[in-house]
Amino acid sequence: MSPPRRTLAAVTALAVLVGTAACGTDGGTDQTTELRYQGSVGQVSLPELAADLGYLGDVKLTWIGNVTGGPQDIQATATGQSDFxxxxxxxxxxxxxANAPITAVISYYGSDAETFQGYYVLDDSPIRGPRDLIGRRVGMNTLGAHAEAVLKTWLARGGLDDQEIAQVELVALPPVNTEQSLRQKQIDVAVLGGVIRDKAVAAGGIRTVFTDYELFGAFSAGAYVFRDDFIRRNPETVRSFVAGVGKAIEWARTEPRETVVARLKSIIEARGRNEDASLVAYWKSTGVAGTGGIITDQEFATWIDWLAAEGEFSGAKPAPGDIYTNEFNPYASTGGAP
Structure with a gap:
């Protein structure tokens, strides 16, 4: 029951490159106010929302393209292709x-009663429990990340051993194509989350096998990272980014759903990327657990323990505090107030 070894090997090789690329990058007192980033087709990220609301101050976002999976996104940051x-x-x-010099600074997505990742099958599928997945194909946005970790945890809790879990075939698919692949029976199970999941469920003909919310309860599942050298050179820029994104999280949490959806649609229309804005009509929540995106030890400890049990660490397992910081989040220093 372990993530693909090729994923960890690629991460290790990447860390060597990152360490080399980062040498000699410190120096200078001028802090950049431009942040390069990757987006998602037909969706609005929290930094994009924060920028549109005017919460980022002098910080400007520069879109450099789209990405379909988190591992690729943070690898681009680690190698300097993007800033976060x-x-x-x-x-x-x-x-x-793997010694990549990165630090997580704020949570940006998660699972709650309204927003979660679900594992879906066609209504007439015989798949009901963990053992039914042996020999089946499961489509997800990327391998070695959230969807795979949750799936394998569920399979293990359902009594499958390592050999049986290895017989469940994982297929990487772009999120916008996963529902179609399920309906065309190219895969047996589709991992669907957020607005993509809600749109698919509204179309009918599919049912839930289980969700990550049912498995773990409400939790923040992912975070934005910066390179350590970038943080050292640009602490106030990082502070402005984190404060702005945190404020956007709370804006989305407290505003009427219709107000948030209207804002997301207007952002997509204004950026002119020839996208279908229909997905955002299904938006329900950010899923972020902590006020203003505050990160907790447990949100990393859960996966550190899981990876350690899988033998993924060559040495001692890292401590959560070595991987993230709330230093730049004003909600952390004010007891949850901005």
Whole structure:
């Protein structure tokens, strides 16, 4: 019951490159106010929302393209192709444990009663429990991240051993194509989350096998990271980013749902990327557990322990405090107030 070894090997090789690329990057007193980032087709990220609401101050976001999975996003950040990226906390743990100099600074997605990742099958599928997945194909946005970790935890809790779990085939698919692949029976199970899940459920013909919320309860599942050298050179820029994103989380938490959806639609229309804005009509919540995106030890400890049990660490397992910081989050220093 372990993530693909190729994923960890690639992360380790990446860390070597990152360490080399980071040499000699410190110096200078001018802090950048431009942050390069990758987005998602037909969706609005929290930093994009924060920028549109005017919460980022002088910090400007520069979109450099789209990405389909968190591991690729934080790898781009670690190698300097982007200035920040977001991923499942377990993927951040693996990259940090491979000595990539990155630090998580704020949670940006998670699962709650309204927003979660579900594992779906067609209504007439015989799949009901963990053992029914042996020999089946499960489609998810990326391997070695949130969807895989949750699935394998569920399979193990359901009594499957390592050999049986290895017989469940994982297939990486772009999120916008996963529902179609399920309906065309190219896969047996589809991992669907957020607005993509809600749109698929509204279309009918599919049912839930289980969800990550049912498995773990409410929790923040992923965080935005910066390179350590970037943070050292630009602490106030990082502080402005974190404060702005945290404020956007609370804006989305407290405003009427219709207000949030209207804002998300207007952002997509205004950015002119020739996208379908229909997905955001299904938005319900950010899923972020902590006020203003505050990160807790447990949100990393869960996946550190899981990866350690899988033998993914060559040495001692890392401590959560070595991977994230709330230093730049004003909600952490004011007891939850901005």
């Amino acid at each position: 990226g977001g991923a499942f906390n377990g993927a951040i743990v693996k990259l940090a444990a």
